[in-house]
Amino acid sequence: MKIIKRDGHMVDYSPEKIENAIMKANNEVEEEEKASSTQIKNIIKYIEGLGKKRMLVEDIQDIIEKKLMSIGKYELAKKYITYRYTRELVRKSNTTDLAIKELIDGENEYWNTENSNKNAKVVTTQRDYLAGITSTDITRRFLLPEDIVRAHDEGIIHFHDADYFAQNALHNCDLIDLEDMLQNGTNINGVMIEKPHRFLTAMTIATQLITAVNSSQYGGCTITLTHLAPFVRDSYNKYLEKYKNRKFSKEDCEKYAKEDLAREIKDGVQTFQYQINSMTTTNGQAPFLSVCMYLGETEEYKEELAMIIEEVLKQRIEGMKNEKGVYITPAFPKLLYVLEEDNIHEDSKYWYLTKLAAECTAKRMVPDYISEKIMKQLKIDKNGNGNCYPCMGCRSFLTPYVDENGKPKYYGRFNQGVVTINLVDIALTSDKDMDLFWKIFDERLELCHRALQIRHKRLSKATSDVAPILWQYGALARLKKGESIHELLHHGYSTISLGYAGLYECVKFMTGHSHTDNGVGKEFGLEVMRYLNDACKKWKEEEDIDYSVYGTPIESTTYKFAKALRERFGVIKGITDRDYITNSYHVPVFEEIDAFTKLKLESEFQNLSPGGAISYIETPNLSNNLDAVIEVIKFIYDNIMYAELNTKLDYCHECGYTGEILIDDNLEWYCPNCGNRDHDKMNVTRRTCGYIGTNFWNKGRTQEIKERVIHIDNKDDDDEE
Numbered sequence: 001m002k003i004i005k006r007d008g009h010m011v012d013y014s015p016e017k018i019e020n021a022i023m024k025a026n027n028e029v030e031e032e033e034k035a036s037s038t039q040i041k042n043i044i045k046y047i048e049g050l051g052k053k054r055m056l057v058e059d060i061q062d063i064i065e066k067k068l069m070s071i072g073k074y075e076l077a078k079k080y081i082t083y084r085y086t087r088e089l090v091r092k093s094n095t096t097d098l099a100i101k102e103l104i105d106g107e108n109e110y111w112n113t114e115n116s117n118k119n120a121k122v123v124t125t126q127r128d129y130l131a132g133i134t135s136t137d138i139t140r141r142f143l144l145p146e147d148i149v150r151a152h153d154e155g156i157i158h159f160h161d162a163d164y165f166a167q168n169a170l171h172n173c174d175l176i177d178l179e180d181m182l183q184n185g186t187n188i189n190g191v192m193i194e195k196p197h198r199f200l201t202a203m204t205i206a207t208q209l210i211t212a213v214n215s216s217q218y219g220g221c222t223i224t225l226t227h228l229a230p231f232v233r234d235s236y237n238k239y240l241e242k243y244k245n246r247k248f249s250k251e252d253c254e255k256y257a258k259e260d261l262a263r264e265i266k267d268g269v270q271t272f273q274y275q276i277n278s279m280t281t282t283n284g285q286a287p288f289l290s291v292c293m294y295l296g297e298t299e300e301y302k303e304e305l306a307m308i309i310e311e312v313l314k315q316r317i318e319g320m321k322n323e324k325g326v327y328i329t330p331a332f333p334k335l336l337y338v339l340e341e342d343n344i345h346e347d348s349k350y351w352y353l354t355k356l357a358a359e360c361t362a363k364r365m366v367p368d369y370i371s372e373k374i375m376k377q378l379k380i381d382k383n384g385n386g387n388c389y390p391c392m393g394c395r396s397f398l399t400p401y402v403d404e405n406g407k408p409k410y411y412g413r414f415n416q417g418v419v420t421i422n423l424v425d426i427a428l429t430s431d432k433d434m435d436l437f438w439k440i441f442d443e444r445l446e447l448c449h450r451a452l453q454i455r456h457k458r459l460s461k462a463t464s465d466v467a468p469i470l471w472q473y474g475a476l477a478r479l480k481k482g483e484s485i486h487e488l489l490h491h492g493y494s495t496i497s498l499g500y501a502g503l504y505e506c507v508k509f510m511t512g513h514s515h516t517d518n519g520v521g522k523e524f525g526l527e528v529m530r531y532l533n534d535a536c537k538k539w540k541e542e543e544d545i546d547y548s549v550y551g552t553p554i555e556s557t558t559y560k561f562a563k564a565l566r567e568r569f570g571v572i573k574g575i576t577d578r579d580y581i582t583n584s585y586h587v588p589v590f591e592e593i594d595a596f597t598k599l600k601l602e603s604e605f606q607n608l609s610p611g612g613a614i615s616y617i618e619t620p621n622l623s624n625n626l627d628a629v630i631e632v633i634k635f636i637y638d639n640i641m642y643a644e645l646n647t648k649l650d651y652c653h654e655c656g657y658t659g660e661i662l663i664d665d666n667l668e669w670y671c672p673n674c675g676n677r678d679h680d681k682m683n684v685t686r687r688t689c690g691y692i693g694t695n696f697w698n699k700g701r702t703q704e705i706k707e708r709v710i711h712i713d714n715k716d717d718d719d720e721e
Helices: 015-026 037-049 057-070 074-093 097-105 109-113 123-143 146-153 178-184 199-214 225-245 250-278 302-318 351-364 372-378 423-430 434-459 503-511 520-543 557-569 595-606 626-639 699-706 715-720
Strands: 002-004 010-012 054-056 157-159 186-188 191-193 221-224 289-293 334-339 368-371 415-422 495-501 546-551 615-618 642-646 650-652 686-689 691-693
Touching (some): 002 057, 015 037, 037 057, 054 057, 057 074, 146 157, 157 434, 178 186, 178 225, 191 199, 199 221, 199 225, 199 250, 221 225, 225 289, 225 302, 302 334, 334 351, 368 372, 368 626, 415 434, 423 495, 423 503, 434 495, 495 520, 495 557, 503 520, 520 546, 595 626, 626 642
Parallel strands (some): 002 054, 221 289, 334 368, 415 495, 495 546
Antiparallel strands (some): 157 415, 686 691
């Protein structure tokens, strides 16, 4: 028999625990009121005789109280009730001490692997996690209903970012309106920041603004290089004027001005890259930043924008030096390269940038690619126009929006938060009964809906004063002091996300097929996706809140969900026999499929995940096979909105090996050249949830990484060998 504890976790039944609890109450009553050992054993036998597979701990305690009273042990029953009540008070009074101690001692597996971009040994990260433990405790005990907490603990749903929820002022992710702040001035910590007049200054200010914004939220943020392009022209004009004043010829003035500008662009990009990777936000890490490179965002400053993009790509290809002085792949910023008519063909004007992007992807795993062509087909605003814009952070996309002047608006908008539904649990609970499946689906959706409403209502209490950089000084709005942000949570200005996980396992269990079968499995998978979208549409119409279906990254939650499913349903081959479940709609990592078939298939599911999703392919080292990378890039442009290529280029400090650090059967990382297993003496870079991670992962995610199959051959390399 399994016992379901108050926090939702299951443990094995232990008669000794029942006996010990009664004996503690026994010790506090007079001799004649004590229960004999025989009477205690009879109570235990009664509980076991019920033949239950699972019982709530509260139900067992109720039975004990009734049985004690039925044998006339009223005083003992009273003491037992008091003991039970006292234990409940102790549980509710403080649930953080052990977690805090384990964090500080480095013994807490969850916090050590919660985020692959955070090092839990570092004091700045520990400070963030200490606050997170407290926030989670407050959230669980005071801010969420018990049924939502229980569903979260049992892995039925996941209430994301509870470690930040205690503060009502924090939202998830956004597109920073850098243009507004740079052109119109802004304010950081009470200090006025005026409009810069050269590129290098603009880049320096941008990093400060990004850090300030990222410290006022908990999710990722995105800027576009387009907003920095005007300052390139400002710098050029300054240099040009300098040489004109020195009476140089027109030809020389332009020549020297261009040379000076090239140096400044290089210095500006280098400054930006160094500062983003060396600054620390209040979240205890470098800013979770994505940088968009989209030529189509400007006509006036397209040439200047192309110069910045070129330098960003060149410096990312070079990489950044680690403590050994070896160039490695930095985690941030994530780069987003938009494919468009101006850069996708060999005879396109900016084809040279796409070739640089391909080289960068092969070596540094970024940029990721957004197809303007496909996105404009999918993101249609109320004016009937297609729109193209970047994701917020790693994969969360806004819905189309037109402002009061009839113009599309994306920068300055944000996401309120996420609650994820575990599709696998719905399938297993239904036990393949289709009617029951949809009934349970409805119940779980409403549970998520209520949890999302709680997120929304809590954020709606915030005023502009809680984060002036966001709400008063242009990052997201220009509200007055003390003004509520409530209006920005409605009318489609911001989104709130219904996440989902484990579509593959859900479909596999219910139909016996993968959703990649182009038959019954695929159709059922699409039906599930449409059902999620229908729910969001209904809620949106009723509440004027932009609910949106979101393909959740579930970086650490994949392990939590897998363990919860195994506890509830046991080991089911092909469903619960791994330490992870599949992210969102993805083809499972172990399924053999070629890159183009995978991307084409997943594009159909990506279309039904409008709140955010990303597809990827796993590749070998393609540094010497850029033709293959370019072939994939062109396929992305014609077939799927947003995709990435995952390659491997690690470094061992012990022997200097550069290549792929491997994982053994015990899920331990090791250098294939010298056998080094010390995490502190190797740089391992893997993309796990949109962002690149460098601080290792929990057991479930590590197993998932180990089981990834390659989706594209490296035939050119093979031929060369």
